[in-house]
Amino acid sequence: MRDFALAPAIAPALTCGLADSVFDTAARNPTLPVLARRLEGVSSAWEEVTAVELRDEVTDVAKGLVASGISPGHRVAVMSRTRYEWTVLCYALWTVGAEVVPIHPASAREQVASILRDAGCVAVLVEDEQGVMTVGTVCASLPRLRHVWQLDAGALNQLTERGRFIPVTTVDSLRRIVLPDSTAAVAYTSGTSGRPLGCALSHRGLAFACDTLLAGWGHTAAPPGEQPAVLVFLPFSHVYGLMIQTVCLRGGLLMGHEPEMTTAALASALLTFRPTYLYGVPSVFEKLYKTFLRTAQQAGRGALFERAAQTARDFALAEERRRLGTGPGAGFDLRLQHALYERTVYRRLRATLGGRVVRATSGGSALDPELSYFYEGIGLYLHDGYGLTETGGGVTMQPLGREKAGTVGQALPGIEIQVAGDGEILVRGPSVFQGYVNDESATRAALHGGWLATGDIGRLDSEGYLSITGRKKDVIITSTGKTVAPAPLEQRLRMHPLVHQAVVIGDDRPCVGALITLDPDFLAHWRGRLGLPRDVPGREAREENALRDEIARAVAAANSVVSRAESIRVWRVLPEPFDPANGLLTPSMKLRRDAIVRHYAGEIDAMYEARTRVPRRLPVTEPADWDDSDSVFR
Structure with missing residues (x-):
């Protein structure tokens, strides 16, 4: 360890x-x-x-x-x-x-x-x-x-x-x-597998991370001389929302409430409340990015936006290398391009968020580093946070001036982190919960000598930066014995504007596959841009072929971040999203993987069977020789 x-x-x-x-x-x-x-x-x-x-x-x-x-x-x-x-x-x-x-x-x-x-x-x-x-x-x-x-x-x-x-x-x-050690809340886990468990969280535990963040990072939550303002739209039914509420009221931050999570409601609230700091989850920041792109394309400036977005990512990456001492920073040409786009693009993007946001935190699941670089490049530093229901919120933070994308930062002062031999992350500190309500056996299984077994897998680098690679229970083992963490593939798939949700599968299967749902807003926009007249012969077939090609590009982009053996070889686009109403998402918007696999068992079987069908005169192709991923629409 x-x-x-x-x-x-x-x-x-x-x-x-x-x-x-x-x-x-x-x-x-x-x-x-x-x-x-x-x-x-x-x-x-x-x-x-x-x-x-x-x-x-x-x-x-x-x-x-x-x-x-x-x-x-x-x-x-x-x-x-x-x-x-x-x-x-x-x-x-x-x-x-x-x-x-x-x-x-x-x-x-x-x-x-x-x-x-x-x-x-x-x-x-x-x-x-x-x-x-x-x-x-x-x-x-x-x-x-x-x-x-x-x-x-x-x-x-x-x-x-x-x-x-x-x-x-x-x-x-x-x-x-x-008393500080009195129980303040009983917050139930999301129940992605099995029944939700009630975590007893003390007043001290909930306050610890909040007070530490305020003491060390509170001055970064607003421009100098302004009172920090936070628009809260994440559910208080999740410990992340409770932590945000506690940070605001313990730190004297102005807090506004937005009960609706729709794009229109959030856009209106951001413009009128004008927050200085954003707390969200990856899907919120992904949706904002796709809205920026769609709006630019509708105005005939899609190519301009994409060039500006790439410049933002390049600039942020160069600046990260400079502050970490691994590079000289942005060169003259890149700084010139970035300054040009600041006047023409970036400040307009920030204006749609109210014009005052300076920093943001994403939590709940892993954030794609490319998204982090984009927001930092347009002038809104976005970092990935890490915490659990059992820790009352955050346990890590990016050190000021030494931020590193693709990680969740370093352990907060007073928090200890270990990575066990099997990759599981262990946490110890004042914020660790008191135990599960009415379940002593589950408490004993989670706590060992004060150390919390998080169930997450990750790694620590030589400077103590923690990277999360997935949930221990989510790791896929294919029939060929290959171990695959689904999170990196799912993150990259969701970066494509058309992709709304993605679940990577493959347990006891010959290769990795994916179930994909589409973003309805961007799909309608994409169809409009395709420009196929309604009366053109074979319009639906041509549209489906174009959509298949577009999703294939998303799959290829996702595969670029993993080895060939870990790449997605089969995939299917589903007709409806995963949703709490159909039991495929938790109330905190996390995937119920086991439920999804059971619900779509027939489609998954058909997807793999379609990929392995070959003429009788040819030998059966081994999964390692499958060169092109197969698309199956339902």
């Missing part, structure tokens, strides 16, 4: 509960804007909420919780999209010592029942009537559940009214007895 850790933690140790940050900020800087919410009925206007206003609202809701019988240690589920009220209720629960149990609002009825039962929730806050109906169908099997509150029916106002006669001193007394 190799072991790396940075210097001792630079953030002060937590001495209280997470809710204290709301009260401390209000006492220290009462007029500081800390939250922003859209004015009712006006999508382009945001109303700022000051620290003292948030404190008072949290206190009022906390009083209502006390009046409703919510006590320290009680667990309360929140099943809602990312909204202003989510944050208010979360901090009100922490104020009275209760534990938050986040549930994604798109979760199936069985998932909701399982989490509420496993966590022993005494109350649940849902967003709308659909949520009430979902919980209502499982209430009979949940004897501990006492309250079902509905946001859209005025739940927070009702709680405020109910607690009107509870003294403020009662709330203050409860807040002051919350």
